Amino acid sequence: MTPFEALYGRKCKTPLCWSELSESKIVGVDLIRETEEKVWIIRDSLKVASDRQKSYADLKRRDIEYAVGDRVFLKVSPWKRVLRFGKKEKLSPRFIGPYEIVERVGPVAYRLALPPELEKINNVFHVSMLRQYRSDPSHVIPHTEIELQPDMTYSEEPVKILAREVKELRNKRVPLVKVLWHRHGMEEAT
Numbered sequence: 001m002t003p004f005e006a007l008y009g010r011k012c013k014t015p016l017c018w019s020e021l022s023e024s025k026i027v028g029v030d031l032i033r034e035t036e037e038k039v040w041i042i043r044d045s046l047k048v049a050s051d052r053q054k055s056y057a058d059l060k061r062r063d064i065e066y067a068v069g070d071r072v073f074l075k076v077s078p079w080k081r082v083l084r085f086g087k088k089e090k091l092s093p094r095f096i097g098p099y100e101i102v103e104r105v106g107p108v109a110y111r112l113a114l115p116p117e118l119e120k121i122n123n124v125f126h127v128s129m130l131r132q133y134r135s136d137p138s139h140v141i142p143h144t145e146i147e148l149q150p151d152m153t154y155s156e157e158p159v160k161i162l163a164r165e166v167k168e169l170r171n172k173r174v175p176l177v178k179v180l181w182h183r184h185g186m187e188e189a190t
Contacts, residue, residue, distance in 0.1 A: 064127050064130075064132075065127075066101050066104075066110060066127070066130065066132070067101070068101055068102065068103060068104060069100065069101065070100070070101050070132070070133075071097070071098040071099065071100055071101075071133040071135075072097060072098060072099060072101060072110075072112070072130040072131060072132060072133055073095035073096065073097040073098055073099075073130065073131040073132075073133055074095060074096050074097050074099060074112065074125065074129060074130060075094065075095055075128075075129045075130070075131065076092075076093065076094065076095065076096050095131055097133065098133035099112040099113055099114060099115075100112065100113045101113075102123075105124050108126055108127045108128075109124055109125065109126055109127070110124070110125060110127065110130065111123055111124050112124075112125060156181050156182065157181070157182040158179045158180070158181055158182070159179075159180045159181065159182050160179075160180050161177055161178065161179055161180075162178040162179065162180050162186075162189055163177070163178040164176070164177055164178075165177075178190070
């Protein structure tokens with residue numbers, strides 16, 4: 001009795017010969033032919049499974065292309081043990097940038113214009129490490145509207161009071177006022 005048969009209580013079916021081996025043994029050309037047929041069956045089954053999985057994956061996949069001059073964010077999470085970007089561990093950013101694309105190196109690789117503090121790393125990145133940067137003009141404040149003093153401060157002026165309220169605590173009353181500020185919208189009133 002073989003160790004496999006002693007352990008599992010049945011005869012071992014090897015990948016070479018899946019049929020039960022009994023008194024008549026398969027030898028020579030028949031063994032090779034039968035093994036080759038089984039290998040082709042396995043290959044066909046694996047190809048069918050691979051094609052099915054690829055068709056499901058292709059539904060979600062999209063080809064991403066950037067043009068030279070576009071601005072992109074750079075994913076840094078794989079380097080969080082190697083390089084620190086100002087903060088560490090949980091508070092470290094997942095993306096840094098935006099950086100400008102200087103050149104398309106291959107079908108899925110791009111060269112970025114990195115700042116001098118990142119000169120230690122290669123400036124060619126796979127498209128999976130990049131995220132498109134969409135600028136929002138509402139986030140940009142025109143510098144002509146704000147008059148900076150020499151000590152880099154500026155003054156805020158209230159325009160009008162939008163609401164008044166008195167909050168009552170245990171033993172005192174606190175007046176609250178909502179103010180609309182100069183050069184700010186209604187949603188930024190405090």
